[in-house]
Structures are given as structure tokens and as C-alpha cells.
Amino acid sequence: MKLQKLVFTLIFFSFALTASAQTANELKRKKEAIQREIEQLQKNLNKTASGKKLTLQQINTINTQIRLRQDKIGTINSEIKNLDNQISKNTNTVHTLQGQLGDLKKEYAGMIRFAQRNRNSYDKMMFIFAAKDFNQAYKRIKYLQQFSQYRKKQAGYIENTQQDLNGKIKVLDQTLREKSNLLKDQEREKERLGKDKNEQSVALNKLSKQEKQFKQDINTRKKQQAQIDRAIAAAIQRAIEEARRKAAEEARIAAAKAAAEARAAEAKAKAENRPIPKAPTVSTKEKTTGELLTATPEAARLSAGFENNRGRLPWPVATGSITERYGSHKVDLASYTNDGVDITTNDGATVRAVFAGKVLTVQYIQGRGVVIIIHGEYITVYQNLRNVSVTTGSNVDTKQAIGVVANTGDDAILKFQIRRGQSTLNPEAWISK
Template sequence: MKLQKIIFILFLSVFAYSATAQTESQLRRKKEAIQREIEQLQKNLNKTANGKKLTLQQINAINAQIRLRQDKIGTINSEIKNLDNQISQNTNTVHTLQDQLGDLKKEYAGMIRFAQRNRNAYEKMMFIFAARDFNQAYKRIKYLQQFSQYRKKQAGYIENTQQDLNGKIKVLDKTLREKSDLLKEQERERERLGKDKNQQAVALNQLTKQERQFKQDINSKKKEQAQINRAIAAAIQRAIEEARRKAAEEARLAAAKRAAEERAAAARAKAENKPAPTTSTAPAVRAKSTSELLTATPEAARLSAGFENNRGRLPWPVSTGTITERFGLHKVDQASYTNDGVDITTADGAAVRAVFAGKVVMVQNIMGRTAVVINHGEYFTVYQNLKGVSVSVGNSVDTKQTIGAVASTGDDAILKFQIRRGQGALNPEAWISK
């Protein structure tokens, strides 16, 4: 029973350790990914640090770096919490194994004392010959053999338990060292976060001095984006109108077919001197919604359903990058503007990929920058600020197919990415993978 208890305790320890190790691995990968994003942003900030004029991209990069640094500290806290759980589990296991080892040693000492008292071969023989009959003598022989074997097993149990105990103590020491290292790393990240916040304060102070120029920049940005958004809306509307034209054409062909069948039926009735069949009245055609128009064909319906089913799992439009401007309304000092998507800062010339299979409905150069719109049934994805575009209108694309490269906008290489359902803008962060 005691052996079973030891095995059960060790099994629980191994199971808990494997589950925790998996979480540790996930947290470590997340922390490394965050660090890569921070390093990329810092590289971009270092590149633009000598510029006398503060840009919106710099402010967004500083804010994103602070957010990432806070995420990293949160991840480290989760790692420390996991290690605390491991330390608690391993400490309990060590105490249990120490108790079990003590009990095993006491039992073994008792057996040794018994064996010492009965070590004389003559006494063992007398113990056997004193049996009432042959069966009892045989049982006494087996008892002596089993006692000897059990004593050897007990010695093995003690040795194995001691090895397990030593192993757990080593794991406990290693975990304590890891926790100490994480606490130091956490302190370093807190110091860096403080420096980032100081940099943010300096940037905001500089922003106040350049307020007039900054407002002009934002107004220019809003006008430029409004022009691009009009082009995007027009491209989506053309796709909707094309779907409506196809639906009307199908309805016209169906009506013409029905009319031809009725004329043929009337001619047959006249030839056979039968009453003419009653002419059917075409049912009133209900105007289809935008969603119904965009998913009218089986292919479009399949694309739309596939896109929707991959919500939260769509690949990023670039292999590496950081979201430096989020979806929605933004206020910088006294100026404000709305972003219908997200801005992803990445490496200059980074490959831009389609996030899902679809059909290209727009490739347009606006103010020296190319925008691409891809239709996925009811949904559309928009990729702005491209160069070297490798697709054209009407092309079909696959998931993760390269469609161009990110162009540099002066200081940074930024991809502006949108997801739309019809004409309505959606938050891409809810759709792309974390």
C-alpha cells in the first residue's frame, strides 16, 4: 500500500509538471515574440530619433512599445506564478517522500533486527522441524524465503525513494533559480518601461510645441485617407453592382425560359384543339440584400462561410510586424481621426500576403501608393501602402499568397490593413490570429 501511495504521488507530480511545462513553453514563446516586436519598434525609433520633426508614426510606435512592454511584464508575472505553483507542488512532494522514506527505513530496521535475532541456521532448521506436519513445514520454508525477498525489495524501495527525493530536490533548486532569474528580468523590464514612459512624456511635450504643424499633418492624413476610402468604397460598390447585374440577368433568363415554355405549351394545345393553358403570373421579385447578392453563387457563399469560420485565426498580412495604430477613433492632443483598420509597422519591403482565398477587385495607385482590395464573398480585405504589386483585377489568390511588398512612408514601413463586411468596416484584431 505504501509503495502504491509513492507511485501515485510521483504520477501526480509528473502529470502536474508536464501540464505546467506546456504552459511554461507557451509563455516563453509569447515572451520571445513580444521581445522581437519591441526590438523591431526600437530599431525604427532609433532610425527616426535624429529627425527634428515629430511624426504621428513615432508617437504610435512609442505607445505601442509601452503596450508591448506591459504585455511582457504581464507574461513574466504569469511565468512567476507558474513557478510558484511548481515550487509548492515540488515542496509538498519532497515532504511526502521524506515521510515515506522515514517509514520505509523504520520498517527495514525492524526486519534487520528480526533477521539478526534469527540469523542462526540451526534456529531456522528448528523452526521448520517444529512444524506439526509437512504442509506447515513447507509454509514455514516459503515464509523464510519470502521474508528474505521482501527485505531485499524494501532495500530497493528505499534506494528508489531516495533517488526520487534527490531528483525532486534538484528540480526544486532549479525552479527557485529560474524564479530568481525571472524576478531580475521583471525588474529590468520595469526600468525599461519607465524609460519608455519618459520618452513618451518628452514626445508629448514636443507635440505641444509643434501643435499647429501636427494638426496640419493629421488633416492632410485624413484627406489622403478619405480619398483612398472613396476608392475602396467604389471598388466594393462595383462588386456589389456586378453581383446585382448577374442576379438580374439570371432572373431575366429564367423569365424568358418560362415564357418560351408557356408559348410552346400554347402551340401544342392549339394543334391538338385543346383549351389553351393558363398563363402563369410571374411572382414579384423581392430586392435582394447586399449580403444575399455577394453570396449568390455557391463559390461566393463558400468563400464567405470559410472567411467567417476563420474569425480569430486568419493569418497576418505580413509575417512579422506590430500593430502601432489600432482600429477606431484616435485623439492626439486636440486633433482626432478615425482608422477603419489597423496600421502594422514592419520591415521595409516586407512581403504582403492575402489573409484568405479570394478574387482581386481593385489594384489602384493613389498618391504614389498602391492599394489592393480582395473579395471573399460577403467580406473584403484591404491592403494599403504597397509597392511591387504582383496581382491584377480579376486574379484569384490563395491564402498567404504574396500580392506585393510594403512601401516605406518616410520614416517607417507601415501596412494599412482593413477588413470589411460589405461597406462596413470591422476591427481586424478580432479576425487575425493573436
């Protein structure tokens, strides 16, 4: 029973440590990804730090850097918590193995004492011949054989348990060192966070001195974006109207066919002197936008596939950080709305379709490319492209290159939207984390 308990304990802790290792690796990858985003944003800030004029991009970059730094500290805290759990489990395992090792050694010592008392062949023979009958003598012979084998196994168990104990102690020491390093990393990140917040404070002070110019810049941006949004809405509306026209034409053809079939059935009934059958009714209910955009099997399949990949869609660029989120924003006294997200990426970054679909339109507005791709009921918009590598009407696959991001000021920023019909959606809920 003791050996079974030992084996069960080792198997249990092996599974527990495997799960902990998986969690630790996930946290490590997340922390490294956050650090890469922070470093890229810092490069962008370093390029623009010498400029006397404060831009909205700089403020967004600083705010995003603070948010990412806080996320990194939170990830480090999770790593520390995970290590604390590992330390607790390993400590319990060490205590369990120490106790079981002691029990095994006591049991083995008892067997050695028994073997010492019965070490000569004469004693063994007397033990066998003292049996009442042949069956008992045979059982005593088997017992002596099994006892010898068990003693050897017991010695092996002791050796293996000692090795496991030494291994767990090494793991425990390593985990304690990892925790110490993480605590140091946490302190460094808190110090850097403090510097980022000081930089944010300096930027806001600078903003107050440039308030008039800053408001003018935001108003200019709002007007430019409004023009682009109107063009996007118009392109989507044209697609909806085209779908409605096709649906109306199909309904007209279906009604004409039904009427012709009804007349033929009526004529046949009259000729055969039968009651005239009731003409079939054709639905005149107007279709919703979703029904119009998913009228064909291909469109319905694309729409369902897009929806099923919510939270798992690839990013429209290989690397980058969301430096402006979806929704309403207020900077000092100026406010504006973003119908998508702004992703700051590397200079010359390739823009990719996040899902298979058909290019609804390619436009150049204010010198920048805008690509709109339709995926059944869902629509993705890629704005601020330096050049475009697809054409209107072409089919695209997931992650297919569609263009290159243009530089806005000093940063390469892709403006990305997801819509359901004309309604805007938060892209962060759809792309992978």
C-alpha cells in the same frame, strides 16, 4: 498500500509538472515575441529621433512601445506566478517523498530485524516443520521466498525514492534561481517602462509646441485616407453591383424558363382536357449583400472558411507590430478614424494574403499600391504597397506574396483592413495573436 500511494503521488506530480512546463514555454515564447517587437520599434525610433519635426508615426510608435512593455511585464508576472505554483508543488513533493522515504526505511528496518532473528537455516527449518499440515508448511515456504523478494524490492524502492527526492530538490533549487532572474528582469522592464513614459512626456511637450503643424499633418492624412477609402468603397460597391446584376439576370432567366414551362403545361392540359395546373411562383425578394457575394458554391465555401478562421488568420506580414489600432483616435486636440490597423514592419517586407480568394482590384492611389481581395462575403484590403505582384482577377492562396510594403516617412507601414461587404471589422479580432 504505501507503495501504491508512492507511485500514484509520483505520477500525479509528473503530470502536474508537465502541464506547468508547457505553460512556462508558452509564456517564454510570448515574452520573446514581445521583446522582438519592442526592439524593432526602438530601431524605428532611433532612425527618427534626430528629426526636429514630430510625426504621428513617432507618437504611435512610442505609445505602442509602452503598451508592449506593459504586456511584457504582465507576461513576466505570469511567469513568476507559474514558478510560484511549481515551487509550491515541488516543495510539497519533497515533503511527501521525505515522509514516504522515512516510512519505507522504518519498514525495511523491521524486515532486517526479523531477518536477523531468523538468519540461520535451522530456525527456518523449525519454522516450516512447526506447521500443522502440509498445506501450511507449503505456505510457510512460499512466505519465506516472498519475504526475501519483497525485502529486495523494498531496498530498490528506497533507492529510487531517494533519487526522486534528490532530483526534486535540484528542480526546486533551479526554479528558485529562475524566479530570482525573473524578478531582476521585471525590475529592468519597469525601469525601461519609466524611460519610455518619460520619452512619451517629452514627445507630448514637443507636440504642444508644434500643435499647428501637427494638426495640418493630420488633416492632410485624413484627406488622403478619405480619398483612398472612397476608392476602396467604390471598388467593393462595383463588385456588389456586379453580383446584383448577375443575380437579376439569373432571376430573369429562371422566370422566363418557368413561364415557358407553365405555358407548355397549360397547353398540354388543354389538349388532354385536364384542369390547368397552377404556375410555379418565382421569388422576387431582393437578396442581401451577403447573399449576393456568396451566390456561388465557391464563394460560399471561401466565406465560410474565412469566418471559421476568425482569430487564426495569419498576419499580412511575417513580422511587425500594430502601431495604430482600429477605430477612433485622438492625439492632443486632433482626431481621426482608422478603418483598419497600421502594422509597422521591416523595410522591404513582403505582404501576404491572409486567406485564399480572388483579387478584386489593384489600384495605385497617390503613388501607393492598394490590393483588394474578396473571400466570398469577406474582403481584405492591403494599402501602402511599393509594388504589387498580383493582377485583378487572379486567384491567390493563403500567405501568397502580393507585394512589398512601402516606406511612409521613415517607417515601413502596412495599412490593413477587413470588411464584411462595406462594413469595416477590427482586424485584431481576426488575425492570430
